[in-house]
Amino acid sequence: EVQLVESGGGLVQPGGSLRLSCAASGFTVSSNYMSWVRQAPGKGLEWVSVIYSGGSTYYADSVKGRFTISRHNSKNTLYLQMNSLRAEDTAVYYCARAPRYCGGDCWDYWGQGTLVTVSS
């Protein structure tokens, strides 16, 4: 059974850093395109970042230069390192897997999400 479990969220001050983790089971993270998607309280979904199976990474303009997506193959875990956090980064962060039948462009399995709150 495919499962994604995020952790690492919490309260952080503006300008601070946080690292989110997404532990996967039932499939191999490094063989799939994996993304982070976030949702601010009461708002819509926003794509944040993707890491391809080959290792290429891409970011939304809103986080470029501040966030870094990575993975640990032997731990089968996806990460999101978030630096220089701003109030507008406050959101529930989901990790999600892109199935091959979408060519990497959609997500069939999502974690339960982890809440990041940026506030002083």
Place this chain on the structure above:
Amino acid sequence: SYELTQPPSVSVSPGQTARITCSGDALPKQYAYWYQQKPGQAPVLVIYKDSERPSGIPERFSGSSSGTTVTLTISGVQAEDEADYYCQSADSSGTYQAVFGGGTKLTVL
């Protein structure tokens, strides 16, 4: 970047047909995907590549595309279909970018 535009809300009575539209200039060149999200839950993929249905999604969910507009149709709406619905597209031709529509709240009256 580009935008996808959805109506904020759609209301239907049980058993009727709900249609949720999503418009965007890139849609003739890119596939659209649809997600259902209920309060406090992660999104669920209900339509991929404009009109394909993932396994486990009821047949009452269907998708179509015409020019710059894609449409999610829910036939014979049930109370359990009340949720937020998001369209999404992605451009992976160069640097990757994915975009969501603003979401549509489906209310079952």
